Amino acid sequence: MTQTRPEAAPLRHRKTIIVAVSLKLEKTPKTPGVTLAGETLVLDLSGALWLPEHRTLVVSDLHLEKGSAYAARSGQFLPPYDTRETLACLHEALARLDPARVVCLGDSFHDAQGPARLDVADRALIATLQEGRDWVWISGNHDRAVQDGIGGRFADTLTVGALTLRHEPADAPETGEVAGHYHPVGKVAMRGRAVRRRCFVLDATRLVMPAFGALTGGLNVRSDRFDTLFPGGFTAHLIGDGRVFAISRTMLTRE
Amino acid sequence: MRYIGGVPKKRSPGSSSETAALPAAFAAWFAGRGWAPRPHQLALLAAAQAGRSALLVAPTGAGKTLAGFLPTLVDLAEADGKGGLHTLYISPLKALAVDIARNLDAPVAGIGLEQRIRIETRTGDTPSHKRSRQVARPPHILLTTPEQLALLIAHREAADLFRGLKRVVLDELHALVTSKRGDLLSLALARLHRLAPGLATAGLSATVREPDALRRYLVPQVPEAAMADLITVEGGARADLRMLETGRTLPLAGHTAHTSMPAVYDLIRRHKLVLVFVNTRLQAEYTFQELWNLNDDGLPIALHHGSLDATQRRKVEAAMAAGLLRAVVCTATLDLGIDWGDVDLVINIGAPKGASRIMQRIGRANHRMDEPSKAYLVPANRFEMLECRAALDAVEEAAQDTPDPRLGALDVLAQHVLGMACAGPFSEDDLYDEVRAASPYADLTRDDFLLVLDYVATGGYALRAYERFAKILRGPDGLWRVRDARTAQAYRMNVGTIIESTTVKVRLARRNRAKPGSVLPAGGRVLGEIEEDFAETLTVGDTFLFAGEILRFESLHEDEALVTRGPPGTDPAIPSYGGSKFPLSTFLAARVRALIADPVAWDRLPAQVADYLAQQRRRSVLPGPRDLLVETFPRANRYYLACFPFEGRLAHQTLGMLLTRRLERAGMRPLGFAANDYGLAVFGTRDLSERIAREPAFLDGLFAEDMLGDDLEEWLDESAMMKRTFRQCAVIAGLIERRHPGQRKTGRQVTISTDLIYDVLRKHQPGHLLLRAARQDAATGLLDVARLGVMLARIQGRIIHKALDRVSPLAVNVMLEIGRERVYGEGADEILAEAEAALLGEALA
Incomplete structure (x- = not known):
């Protein structure tokens, strides 16, 4: 979905920006692993979470068939390609990392009728992706009613090493919770420009993952909800064009 | 009245x-x-x-x-x-x-x-x-x-x-x-x-x-x-139109006309009611501020522009009609329509930009056909003196430069087709014939009409996913009908082609006495509205000019920007916010080029401009009216390429993007560019003069017409401006629902970003009707690609290159733009990297 364009980088000049074209970004090391409950987490540029020690890939809030849900409900004909696009991104991540297990962290379908509306080709692609892997659908608030007919196994929570994977963050989480549900985005405003990106939100206790779906909106991490989820503050890892950036809460602005 | x-x-x-x-x-x-x-x-x-x-x-x-x-x-x-x-x-x-x-x-x-x-x-x-x-x-x-x-x-x-x-x-x-x-x-x-x-x-x-x-x-x-x-009806009385000459030397760039303000104020003192037109809201704010500082006589002078609160504007209009004002500083908001009061002088500050526009503005003075309207053009820099001269000549000859007739937009047609289905059943053939009776759609092909029909019915997607949700359906009698009352209701909510940019209110906040340094979220009065895009870029403590005051941004509270009055004497830190910016008309541009090329005509120019052009001729060269002058020169460890197409800022920004791409590919390591209405300058770290000397065909290749092919497509499709254009088409065509004023974003954002839709659609169906509509808009609108194409054709074989050892007089004008203008939508990672560095800084401190 996002494309790498490292050649387009702005140059600081007095208080404003001018477009600079050839300044290459500093060669950045591979996204540094972060840890949670002693487990190594790799925050992937695709918006997925990679747990190398468990060869497990976690994606959250795919919201498949969101476009057709809008068409059915409100007569807004969004491009019906969101499912294909989301699956293509997932396919790319699977090809690159070859996980033994894939966990879809809830709201994998936008509504309970989503699987029924799937295009034949998309349904076949899901089956291909599932081949030879343990595939777990964690149920979310949008797709609780989806319990079979789409391959894989279904669960409300899943434990992977020291991590607990569930859709909606718990009120009193155990250390090592990985959840989704809130579609976090962070916004940086500086020198006359604002950049708004999906992000991972992390403290010592839990991780809230960004939405993976192609047409999913977002909730700003400076909204009150995140203060409740992270009473001691957090670091947001914003998904840039070329890599993931760790940004402190104080550098992020509200909507 | x-x-x-x-x-x-x-x-x-x-x-x-x-x-x-x-x-x-x-x-x-x-x-x-x-x-x-x-x-x-x-x-x-x-x-x-x-x-x-x-x-x-x-x-x-x-x-x-x-x-x-x-x-x-x-x-x-x-x-x-x-x-x-x-x-x-x-x-x-x-x-x-x-x-x-x-x-x-x-x-x-x-x-x-x-x-x-x-x-x-x-x-x-x-x-x-x-x-x-x-x-x-x-x-x-x-x-x-x-x-x-x-x-x-x-x-x-x-x-x-x-x-x-x-x-x-x-x-x-x-x-x-x-x-x-x-x-x-x-x-x-x-x-x-x-x-x-x-x-x-x-x-x-x-x-x-x-x-x-x-x-x-x-x-x-x-x-x-x-x-x-x-x-x-011929003529009417000839306008009494002049360029304001103060005898003071004007700067080489800038748009504030600071040096001319005392003379402008003097004109206000000597007239009953003066309309002071400017081109942008920012200029309106500056001009008002400057006049206010000079206003020792306490003359009633008011400000009128599109961002101000409607009640404030109504008050200004009523005061004009009642004869209570001596001058109003205004933007295009007073170009058309109602005459409020008996205006006896029009002053236009800054570049006129188009002959017809300036004539319309002059007409605001003395609204009786038989008496001459009186008006002054006030150039803000030496280049604008050239443009003012060209405009005076054009008005003298009553030459017009109104835009060409439009080709009817497809997104508008889509909206209309749905409306017609709401009115009653229609047959494909009848509606096609009817639509072609409208002159903008006279050349509409049947294929395109059917595409629009298909778009209205099911979204126009190659993947036939929405057949069973169709908004309009063809019955057994062959007639199309609207699906249901809900669809008709949605049409009524979405009608029209004006997409208001989403705005936030600017409210004067009260200081919180209990907590010094903070403000109360409610209370003060609303000063007007600013574009959401602009508000989003503000951080606490930023100062900007608005409603005639320097304001300090405190916070965004729901859909309001809370501000306090800036401390006296502070300079506004944020250079500009949106609002109209007219590009120089092709017609005036051609006249300016002709003026520059013809030293005999310099007699009619103010001496300082003639001197300036003479210096340019001595130090570099003056291009002919159809030529493109390209200068290359070193300055402070950088190498510059400046050129002067006179095609307007939008076309130049597009050209700048394309040139930097090509220079990058040619290994010349460009760093960036700046553009204004007259020309642009690209700068980098490799010696361009040397490359051109070594490789004579280099420049011709750089400016070859084929840059409008793949390079343009590639850049255009990713540009933020294109996404904005797409958004407008999507709203007009009813793909996404209009956000109505006062309708708040819900906490969990349910609106779907059109940028995401654009990305998905471009990837999976690049020929979709709405993408075509957006490209058609881009060709003439925001990016002025059409104009760039005409220019590139004009200059083939007519590029005059001059390698200089330092910046030329002409180039100074555009060089001064460097660092002043921002080009949005590029280089997100640089911003993020800087924010990240702040975190690392914290960690190391």
């Missing part, structure tokens, strides 16, 4: 035979006011009585409005006072429609028709009970806007309502036809012509370059290229 009247009798050459066409009561009314009807008013009457449509082209103050209504009044005076809707009047401005309705009262009462003619307005403010009544029991004359007309023709009762319609009067037609609103209106007219076959139209227009385009607009294009009659 819009002046409604004829010509004072003593000065009229009108003979008694001309008034003979008027019924006695009308003749008596004219005579009673000491007037005689003007020849063009009678000509329009004659055309109408013969059942013919006509375009009236006349300067301001010629009595256009009365000319437009006279045939209606005469016709209705002879009728029995019953009958249905007789005349529709369409105005681009709601306020103008209301004002005209009020001003019709005088002639109607004077002629004794008030018992027989019912006149009403219908705008967005009209209460719903009145709207329903207007459909059931319509007035004789209805004054309204293009959007309201679109709603009316989509009404189920439209056929009955308009069956007896005799006339449509289109006011300020020249302003209406240049936009998507004009497309929408043309389609509505085509429908009206069909519903009421006897209909005749009357277009009222200021002077335009191509009246034939407007004449075609007024009548169905059956047969092809049919035209309405043309009635032209």
Whole structure:
């Protein structure tokens, strides 16, 4: 979905920006692993979470068939390609990392009728992706009613090493919770420009993952909800064009 | 007040035979006011009585409005006072429609028709009970806007309502036809012509370059290229127009006209009411501020621009009308329409940008055709002196540079097609024929029409996913019908082509005494609105000019930006916020190039400009009128390439993007560029002069026309401007629902970002109708690609290169833009990296 364009980088000049074209970004090391409950987490540029020690890939809030849900409900004909696009991104991540297990962290379908509306080709692609892997659908608030007919196994929570994977963050989480549900985005405003990106939100206790779906909106991490989820503050890892950036809460602005 | 009247009798050459066409009561009314009807008013009457449509082209103050209504009044005076809707009047401005309705009262009462003619307005403010009544029991004359007309023709009762319609009067037609609103209106007219076959139209227009385009607009294009009659009123008194020369040396760049302000203030002191026009809201703010600082006499000077709170604007207008003001600093908001008060001088600050625009503005002074309007052009820098000179010459020759007729937009057509389905069942063939009767759509192919139909029905996707949700359906009788009431309701909520940029209110916050340094979230008054895009870039403590004050941004609270007054003496830190910026017209640009190329003509330029050009000739070269001068030179460890196409900022920004891409590929490591209306400068770390000396074909290759091919496509498709354009098309075509004012974002954002839609669509169906519509807009609008193409063709083989050892006088102008302008939408990672560095800084501290 996002494309790498490292050649387009702005140059600081007095208080404003001018477009600079050839300044290459500093060669950045591979996204540094972060840890949670002693487990190594790799925050992937695709918006997925990679747990190398468990060869497990976690994606959250795919919201498949969101476009057709809008068409059915409100007569807004969004491009019906969101499912294909989301699956293509997932396919790319699977090809690159070859996980033994894939966990879809809830709201994998936008509504309970989503699987029924799937295009034949998309349904076949899901089956291909599932081949030879343990595939777990964690149920979310949008797709609780989806319990079979789409391959894989279904669960409300899943434990992977020291991590607990569930859709909606718990009120009193155990250390090592990985959840989704809130579609976090962070916004940086500086020198006359604002950049708004999906992000991972992390403290010592839990991780809230960004939405993976192609047409999913977002909730700003400076909204009150995140203060409740992270009473001691957090670091947001914003998904840039070329890599993931760790940004402190104080550098992020509200909507 | 819009002046409604004829010509004072003593000065009229009108003979008694001309008034003979008027019924006695009308003749008596004219005579009673000491007037005689003007020849063009009678000509329009004659055309109408013969059942013919006509375009009236006349300067301001010629009595256009009365000319437009006279045939209606005469016709209705002879009728029995019953009958249905007789005349529709369409105005681009709601306020103008209301004002005209009020001003019709005088002639109607004077002629004794008030018992027989019912006149009403219908705008967005009209209460719903009145709207329903207007459909059931319509007035004789209805004054309204293009959007309201679109709603009316989509009404189920439209056929009955308009069956007896005799006339449509289109006011300020020249302003209406240049936009998507004009497309929408043309389609509505085509429908009206069909519903009421006897209909005749009357277009009222200021002077335009191509009246034939407007004449075609007024009548169905059956047969092809049919035209309405043309009635032209010549000249009026010649404007008394000059360039303000203060004797002080003007800067080489900048748009604030700081040095001329004392002279401007002096002119205000010596006149009754002065309109001070500027090109952008930012300039309006600056100018107002400067005049205020000079205002030792305490003259009542006001500010009027589109971002100010509507109540404040209404107050300013009322004060003008009441004669309480001596000057108003304003933007295009006062270009059109109503005259508030007796303006005796117009001052235009900054570059005129277009000959027709400046003539329209001059016309705001002294709204009587027979007396000269008085106006000054005030250049803000030396380049603008050239542009002012070119504009003076153009006005002298009454040369016009109004835009070319539009090709009807596909997104607008999609909106219209859904509206027509709401009105009643239609057949494909009939609607196709009807649409092509509208001049902007005369060349619409059947294939494109069917694509639009398919888009309206199911979204127009290659993946046929939405067949069972279709919004319009073809029945067994072959007719298309709207699916259900909900779809029709959604159409009504979405009608129109004006996409307001989402704004936030600017509210003066009260300081929180309990907690010094913070503000209370409620309380103070609302100063106006700023674009959300701009508000989003503000951080606490940023200062900016707004509503004539320097404001300090405190916080965004829901949909309001809370501000406090900036400490005295602070400079506003944020250079600009959105608002209109007109590009230099092609026509004026050509004149400026001709001026520069012709030293004989320099006599007519202020000495400082002539000197400046002479220096350029000595140090570099002066390009011929069709040439492109390219200069390369080193400066402070960087190498520059400056060129001067004079094609306007938008075209130059596009060119700058493309040039940097090519230089990058050629290994010249460009770092960035800056552009203004006259030229652009690209800079980098490799010696361009040396490369060109070594490789003579290098420059020709760099500027080769094929840059408009793949390079452009690739860049365009990813540019933020393209996404913004797409968003507008998506809203107009009903792909996503319009956000209505006051409608708040819910905490969990449910609106789907059009950027995401754009990305997905571009990847999976690049030929989709809405992407085509967006590209068509980009070609002429935001990116001015069409203009760039013409320029590249013009300069092939005419590039003059000059390798210099330092910056030339011409190049200084554009060099001063470096660091002043921001180009948005690029390089997100740099911003993120900087924010990340702040975190690392914390960690290491």
